[in-house]
Amino acid sequence: MRSAARRAQAPVHLVLLAWCALSVFPLLWMVGTSLKPVAEGIGGLGSMVPNVPTIVNYEAVAGLLPLARNTLNSFIVATLGTLSTVFLCSLAGFAFAKYSFPGRDFLFLFLLATMLIPPEVGIVPTFLIMRRLRWINTYWALIVPRAATAIGIFYMRQYIAGFPSEVIEQGRLDGCGEFRVYWQLVLPSISPALAAWATISFIARWNDFMWPLLLMRSKQMYTLMVSISVLPVSEGLSTPWPVIMAGSTIAVLPLICIYFVLQRFQVSGLMVGAVKG
Amino acid sequence: MWAMRHAYAFIAPFYLLFLVFGAFPLVWSLYLTFQEWDGLRPMKHVGLRNFAMLLRDQRFLDALGNTAIYWTVDVAFIICLALLMAVLLHTPRLSGRRFYRLVLFLPNVTATVAVGLVFIMLFDFNSGLVNALLGSLGLPRLGWLNSTGLSKVPVMVLAIWRATPWYMLILLSGLQAINPELYQAATVDGAGPVQKLFRITIPSLATVLFFCFLTETIDSFRLFTEPYITTGGGPGSSSLSIVQYLYESGFTVFKLGYASAIGYVLTVILMVISAAQVIFLRRGGGAMGSAP
Numbered sequence: 001m002r003s004a005a006r007r008a009q010a011p012v013h014l015v016l017l018a019w020c021a022l023s024v025f026p027l028l029w030m031v032g033t034s035l036k037p038v039a040e041g042i043g044g045l046g047s048m049v050p051n052v053p054t055i056v057n058y059e060a061v062a063g064l065l066p067l068a069r070n071t072l073n074s075f076i077v078a079t080l081g082t083l084s085t086v087f088l089c090s091l092a093g094f095a096f097a098k099y100s101f102p103g104r105d106f107l108f109l110f111l112l113a114t115m116l117i118p119p120e121v122g123i124v125p126t127f128l129i130m131r132r133l134r135w136i137n138t139y140w141a142l143i144v145p146r147a148a149t150a151i152g153i154f155y156m157r158q159y160i161a162g163f164p165s166e167v168i169e170q171g172r173l174d175g176c177g178e179f180r181v182y183w184q185l186v187l188p189s190i191s192p193a194l195a196a197w198a199t200i201s202f203i204a205r206w207n208d209f210m211w212p213l214l215l216m217r218s219k220q221m222y223t224l225m226v227s228i229s230v231l232p233v234s235e236g237l238s239t240p241w242p243v244i245m246a247g248s249t250i251a252v253l254p255l256i257c258i259y260f261v262l263q264r265f266q267v268s269g270l271m272v273g274a275v276k277g
Numbered sequence: 278m279w280a281m282r283h284a285y286a287f288i289a290p291f292y293l294l295f296l297v298f299g300a301f302p303l304v305w306s307l308y309l310t311f312q313e314w315d316g317l318r319p320m321k322h323v324g325l326r327n328f329a330m331l332l333r334d335q336r337f338l339d340a341l342g343n344t345a346i347y348w349t350v351d352v353a354f355i356i357c358l359a360l361l362m363a364v365l366l367h368t369p370r371l372s373g374r375r376f377y378r379l380v381l382f383l384p385n386v387t388a389t390v391a392v393g394l395v396f397i398m399l400f401d402f403n404s405g406l407v408n409a410l411l412g413s414l415g416l417p418r419l420g421w422l423n424s425t426g427l428s429k430v431p432v433m434v435l436a437i438w439r440a441t442p443w444y445m446l447i448l449l450s451g452l453q454a455i456n457p458e459l460y461q462a463a464t465v466d467g468a469g470p471v472q473k474l475f476r477i478t479i480p481s482l483a484t485v486l487f488f489c490f491l492t493e494t495i496d497s498f499r500l501f502t503e504p505y506i507t508t509g510g511g512p513g514s515s516s517l518s519i520v521q522y523l524y525e526s527g528f529t530v531f532k533l534g535y536a537s538a539i540g541y542v543l544t545v546i547l548m549v550i551s552a553a554q555v556i557f558l559r560r561g562g563g564a565m566g567s568a569p
Contacts, residue, residue, distance in 0.1 A: 006372075012365050013373070019362060020380045023442070026395045027387065029406070033398070088290045095287035102278055107288065114295060116551050118499050120520050121540035122302025124309060124527045128316075129302065145298035148291040178283040207388040209502045210520075214528065225390040229506060232394065241398055248391035259386045263379055 027252070034058070034245035057246035061231070064243070067250060069220055070227040075254075077142045077212075077223060078205040086198050088148035090190065093156025094182050098168060108157075115150045123214065130215055141215040142208070142223075152197055159193040160186065199262055206255050224251040309537035316531055327538035337539065339514040340522040347433060347518065348497040354437045355493055356486065359444035364478065366445070367452045378446075385442040393435060393506030397422065400431045400507075422508055425515035432503045432516050440496065444489045451485035452478065487558050491551060498547055519543050 034057055036050040061067065095101075096108055119126075126145070127136075135141040163186060171181045187194070212223040219227070228247040278285075310327055312320040331337050366377060384392075399406045400421035408418040421427050459477050468476065479486070501520040504510050510517035510525075519539065527536030 009368060009371060012368050012371065016362070016365055016377050016381070020377065022438070023381055023384050026392055026399070026438075027383065029399065030391070030395045092288040092291055095284040099281060099284040101281035101284045104284075107292075111291065114299060116495070116547060117299070117303065118495065118520075118540075118543055118547055119299070120499060120501075120523060121537075121544045122299070122306050123523065123540065124533050124536050125302035125305035126298065127528070128305075129298070145294060148294055150291070153288075153291060182287070203386055207390070209388075209390050209505075210524070214524075225388055228394065229390050232397070244394055245398070248394050252387050252391045255386055255388070256383070259383075260379075 027256075030245050030248050030252070033242050034249045036242045038240040038242050057240075057242040058250070060243045061246045061250070064231070065227050065247070066220055066222075067224070067227065067247070070222050070224045071250070071254070073139070073216075073221060074206055074224040076139055078202050080139065081143045081146065081205045082198050082201040084143060084147040085149055085152050085201050086194055089152030089197065090156045090160070090187065090194060091182060092148060092153045093158075094160050094186050096153065096157040097160040098163070098165065098186075111150045111153060115154075120210075127214060136215055137218050137221045142205075142211060152201070155197060156190075156193065159190060163189060195262070199259075202258070203255060227251075306537040306540055309534050310541055312534040314533045316533055320534075323534070327535050328542075330535065331538055331542065336514045336517065337522060340510075340517045340519045341542075343429060343515070343517055344498060344500065344519045346429060347436065347500055348494060350433050351436050351440070351497045352490060352493050354433075355440050355444055356489055358437070358441045359448055359489070360482075360486075362441070362445045363448035363452055364474065366449055381445065382442045384439050387439070389435070389439060389502040390506055392439065393503060396431050396435050396507050423512055425512055428508045428512060428516040431507050432500075435503045435507060436497070436500065440493065444493065447489060448482065448485060451482045455481045487554070491554055494550055494554070495547060498543060498550075 032049055035053040035055070037052060037054050037056065096104065130136050130141045133140075135144075167185055168181055171185045176184065207225065208223070209225045209229070212226045213229070216222050216226055228244075228251050231244045231247050311322060311324060313323045313327070314320040362381060365371075366374060366381075371377075398404075400408075402408060402418060402420050402423060405421070407421060411418060419427055421431050455478070459481070460473060463473050463477060499520055500518045501524065504516045504518050504521055505524075508516040510521050514522075520543070523536050523539040523543070526532045526539060
C-alpha cells in the first residue's frame with residue numbers, strides 16, 4: 001500500500017525535481033564559471049565544471065572594485081533598513097489591530113491605496129529632495145524613505161489581529177503603559193511574523209537596485225548590486241566572464257548563506273495570516 | 278481622540294514618511310509634467326506639451342508596448358507555474374517537502390542583477406549555452422540579446438524565473454487554508470483530480486489568485502532591473518520598459534519634466550488596471566464563489 005502511494009507520487013517528484021534543477025542551474029553555472037581560469041572557454045554544456053579550479057578571478061574582481069566597502073554598505077543598508085521596518089511596521093500593525101480610534105478604517109484604507117502608486121512616479125523629485133537634504137551618497141537616503149512600508153503594516157495587522165485581547169487588558173491592569181504592552185507582551189509572542197517579515201525585508205533590500213543606482217553616486221558608496229552592475233562596461237566590455245561571475249557570486253552568496261540559516265522562518269508563516277484575513 | 282493619542286503616535290511614522298517621500302514627490306512631479314527643465318536653467322512652463330510629445334515619441338510608444346507584452350506574458354506564466362508548483366507541493370504525505378520548498382525558493386533570494394549577468398552569458402550569440410543546446414539539436418543559433426525580435430525573451434525568462442517561487446509560497450499557504458473536508462466530500466461524490474482542481478481548488482483560491490494577479494501586474498509595470506542589466510533596453514528600443522525610459526529621460530538626458538510626464542502616464546495606467554480588476558472581482562466574485 002505504501003509503495004503504491006509512493007509510485008503514484010513519482011510524476012509529482014519528477015516535475016518538482018525538474019523545476020529544482022532549473023532553479024539552481026544558473027547559480028551553479030555562475031559559481032562554476034567564476035572558478036575557471038580566464039583562458040578556459042565558457043561555451044558548451046560540459047564546461048560547467050572547471051578543469052583547474054582557481055580563485056584568481058576573485059582576486060581580479062577585488063582589484064577592479066572596492067568590494068569590501070561595497071559589501072559593508074549593503075550590510076549596513078539591509079540591516080538598518082530591516083530593523084527599522086520591522087519595528088515601525090509591527091508597532092503600527094499593533095495599533096491598527098488592537099485599538100479602535102476615530103478615523104482608523106479610513107487611515108487603513110488610505111494606507112492600502114498608497115500601495116497602488118508606483119514609487120517611480122516621484123523619482124525626479126525624490127532625487128531633488130535627497131540632494132537638498134545632502135543625503136546623496138549617504139545610507140539615510142536608502143534607509144529612511146522605506147523605514148515603514150504599507151505592505152509591512154498590512155501583514156503585521158493581519159497577524160496581530162489573532163493575538164488575544166485579554167492578555168492586553170490584563171497587562172494594562174498590571175500597570176503597563178501602552179508602549180510596554182507592545183514591547184513586553186505583543187512583540188515576544190509575534191516573533192514568527194517578525195522573523196518572516198525581517199527575512200523578506202532583508203532580501204529585498206540586499207537585492208535592491210534602482211534606488212541605490214540613483215542615490216549612490218561614488219564607487220565607495222555603491223552597494224554590491226550597483227558595483228557589480230558596472231563590471232561588464234567598466235573595462236570597455238573587456239572584463240572576462242569568469243571575473244564578472246566572481247563578482248556576481250560575491251553579491252549572491254552572503255544572502256543565500258543567511259537564507260539557509262534562517263529558512264525555518266519560512267515566508268509562509270506570515271502569509272497564512274494575511275491570506276486568511 | 279486625545280485618549281487614543283498613543284495609537285496615533287504608533288501609526289504616525291508611516292504617514293509622516295509618506296507625506297515627505299511619497300505624497301510630496303507625487304505632487305511636485307505633477308507640477309513638473311507641465312515644465313521643460315534640465316535641472317540647471319530656469320524652468321519653462323509648456324502646458325501639456327510634454328504629454329503631446331509623448332504621443333509622437335516612438336521610443337516611448339515602444340516602451341509602452343514592450344511593457345504591455347511583459348505584463349501579459351509574465352503574469353500568465355508566473356501564475357500558472359506558481360499554481361502548478363503549489364498544487365504539487367500540497368500533495369498529501371509528500372516526502373521531501375521541506376527540501377523542495379527550500380530549493381524552489383532560491384531564485385527569489387537571488388539578486389536580479391547577479392542572475393541578469395549570468396543570463397547575458399547564457400544567451401550570448403557565440404558562446405552562450407542556449408545557442409549551444411540549439412546547435413546540438415541541429416537548430417540554428419539565435420541572436421537572443423541582439424535581435425529586435427527576440428530581445429524580450431531573456432528579460433521575460435529572468436522575471437518569470439525570479440518571481441514564480443514568491444507566488445508559489447503565497448498560493449501554497451492559500452491551499453493550506455482550504456478545508457480538507459471539501460475534498461473528502463468530492464471524493465465521496467466520485468470527483469477526479471482534475472474536477473477537484475477546477476471545482477474546489479481554483480474557486481477557493483479566488484481571492485488569493487486575485488491578490489497575486491494584482492501585485493504581479495504592479496510589479497511587471499515597474500520592471501526596470503531585468504532589461505537594464507541584460508539588454509540595456511536594446512537593440513534599439515525593442516526591450517525597453519516604461520520605468521527604464523523614465524529613468525533614462527530623467528537621469529541620462531536630464532529632461533526632468535518629460536520624465537515626470539512618463540511617470541504620470543504609468544500611474545494612470547496602473548490606476549485604471551487596478552480599478553478594472555477590483556470591479557471585475559466585485560462582479561465576478563459571487564459567481565466564482567468566495568473563499569472559505
